[in-house]
Amino acid sequence: MSFMYQFARAAVTVDCVVFGLDDEDLKVLLIRRDLPPFEDKWALPGGFVRLEETLDEAARRELQEETSLERVFLEQLYTFGGIDRDPRERVITVAYYALVRLSDHRVQAATDARDAVWFAMDDLPPLAFDHDQILETAHQRLQGKVRYQPIGFELLPPKFTLTQLQKLYEIVLGRVLDKRNFRKKIQGMGILEELDEVEKDVAHRAARLYRFNKKEYGRMVKQGFHFEI
Amino acid sequence: MSFMYQFARAAVTVDCVVFGLDDEDLKVLLIRRDLPPFEDKWALPGGFVRLEETLDEAARRELQEETSLERVFLEQLYTFGGIDRDPRERVITVAYYALVRLSDHRVQAATDARDAVWFAMDDLPPLAFDHDQILETAHQRLQGKVRYQPIGFELLPPKFTLTQLQKLYEIVLGRVLDKRNFRKKIQGMGILEELDEVEKDVAHRAARLYRFNKKEYGRMVKQGFHFEI
């Protein structure tokens, strides 16, 4: 390892898998490429890492620039370094995944950004580069992590019903859950704040609203509490 | 994103956290740096990624070159991209962690390699760069992963006693386990092959040897089996 490294260098990018949830599906935000290679193909938002920013900063900047998303849950996923990922030259990409409240962000993504569209996970178009593989990895991570970390709340509005919460897990995990057992368990955890408020504009009995109590969760973790669905 | 990316580029390296286990401790393999910066400080084995090799290949190559380790369990850990990690210039490092059977590799590491030494996890020297942070992250990953994936066996010789296995978990997790419950559980899984063989050269009753049945484990996973300690 010499003092100055003289050899040719790989380019480094960040790519973001942005998950959102609506009533029916888990969705991913993709942008349409307007330059070759893979012109007009769909791809994950992302771009080159600058020398003066960290990887996390690069991911947030790209997300903001390409999809106008800000202040979302964002976590590093995996780094993909296959030699021929990009046909032009060697590009190593540090992949991130993000979770957003679709209800808040739906409009913005469609207007501000060039051509950013939400796709249902089970109805994806062909993707550029190895982005299908990155997406697959992100999906697995989400499925794994949602079960033992309270990150699912990042996909819901701040106030939500227990049925919404249950449906979230059913959609992400891909299996149905028992209503009574789910409620017993999640309410028993003591990390949900029961509000004096019910949902509106529904054509049936309105459900009570809850809020995730992040501070209480933090306290409980320190006492050895372990979240698990 | 222009076709040709002209800006200055960060260098990309791989660093490996190599864990090994002896009767007493969890150990890490460190090498002494012989060049500035951090000359004579201890550091994780690692080096620059070449254009013609993947990240995994780079990690294995560096491991081989610097510690003469081959064919070990190796998995990507996390990518560290802090701006001032390296005082010379911007260096992004893709960290890996490896698990090795100390009994097999003890000698080699000490002879072939320049100055590679095993340190107990609770008696570490000051490390170069941000390697203490990388090591900390690796340790957390190991503690988390060892509980729900059968990677612990990578730290033991192919044939081992149940007491050795239990001690492994006690050392890695940092807490004592109940002997009868541990045996009941691990034997009940049906992934251990009971051998017609006992340990040798012990000054007491010799314990039966077992082997991890990887194929059977693979089959069971397909049936929905979930390993957990």
Add this chain to the structure above:
DNA sequence: CCAAAAGTGTTTCACGTACACCCATGC
């Protein structure tokens, strides 16, 4: 009054946990 979803308890079974003594072997 009908449709639609909200809300609610009990029983059963599996599994985690706590716990102590005799056995085999080498020296």
Add this chain to the structure above:
DNA sequence: GCATGGGTGTACGTGAAACACTTTTGG
């Protein structure tokens, strides 16, 4: 024969899973 670790079973409690009906509300 003694020191050292090997090996074994049971009782108890907690938590997961299965399961169906009544209530509320809007239209």
